Amino acid sequence: MGRTKPNIIVTGTPGVGKSSHCELLAQATGLKHLSVNQVVKDKSCHDGYDDELKSWIVDEDKLLDEIEEDVKKGGYILDWHVCDIFPKSWIDLVVVLRADSTVLYDRLKSRNYPEKKLQENLDAEIMQVILEEAKESYDEEIVVELQSNNSDDIDSNVERISLWLEQWSQDHPDGI
Numbered sequence: 001m002g003r004t005k006p007n008i009i010v011t012g013t014p015g016v017g018k019s020s021h022c023e024l025l026a027q028a029t030g031l032k033h034l035s036v037n038q039v040v041k042d043k044s045c046h047d048g049y050d051d052e053l054k055s056w057i058v059d060e061d062k063l064l065d066e067i068e069e070d071v072k073k074g075g076y077i078l079d080w081h082v083c084d085i086f087p088k089s090w091i092d093l094v095v096v097l098r099a100d101s102t103v104l105y106d107r108l109k110s111r112n113y114p115e116k117k118l119q120e121n122l123d124a125e126i127m128q129v130i131l132e133e134a135k136e137s138y139d140e141e142i143v144v145e146l147q148s149n150n151s152d153d154i155d156s157n158v159e160r161i162s163l164w165l166e167q168w169s170q171d172h173p174d175g176i
């Protein structure tokens with residue numbers, strides 16, 4: 001079975017603004033916001049919790065099994081800091097959000113991240129780890145890098161992705 005609506009990944013380093021974008025984007029487009037972290041927790045797609053890193057040790061196979069049936073129907077915004085585990089055939093657009101390191105530092109600091117986790121995430125953002133993963137895992141023409149430093153950025157990004165969605169629907173009147 002194909003899909004009449006596309007699937008979009010919104011990814012980026014923790015704190016870059018994925019949830020904020022996805023919520024507004026879901027409101028603007030009617031696509032469904034799938035918080036992958038929430039699925040990991042709710043459906044126990046993990047092998048426990050890493051206390052030092054304060055994050056779940058994700059069972060990726062179980063996670064994919066859990067969401068496959070829904071996501072294959074289309075119309076989902078996948079919100080996660082990992083982007084390279086989803087099969088290419090599921091995905092129509094990959095949005096990689098970016099933030100300046102000073103901005104990201106302040107956001108993570110205010111979340112009381114442990115110093116090690118904060119530094120790892122800042123390094124990952126500076127080294128553009130997630131952008132590189134996205135480009136390696138998907139065709140470059142579907143990977144879009146967008147800035148997320150302030151609320152104007154969110155508005156213009158949501159607008160831009162909404163326009164992309166309209167175009168996708170025009171280009172694929174019968175779905176794919």
Ligand SMILES: Nc1ncnc2c1ncn2[C@@H]1O[C@H](COP(=O)(O)OP(=O)(O)OP(=O)(O)O)[C@@H](O)[C@H]1O
Pocket residue numbers: 012013014015016017018019020021081107148149150151152153154
């Ligand atoms: N572009 C932005 N302008 C202003 N504030 C922002 C922006 N992006 C994110 N924030 C703020 O930064 C904090 C983290 O944002 P958010 O939870 O959306 O990030 P996230 O990428 O989903 O994080 P995580 O991966 O940890 O879930 C929130 O307080 C949010 O309001």
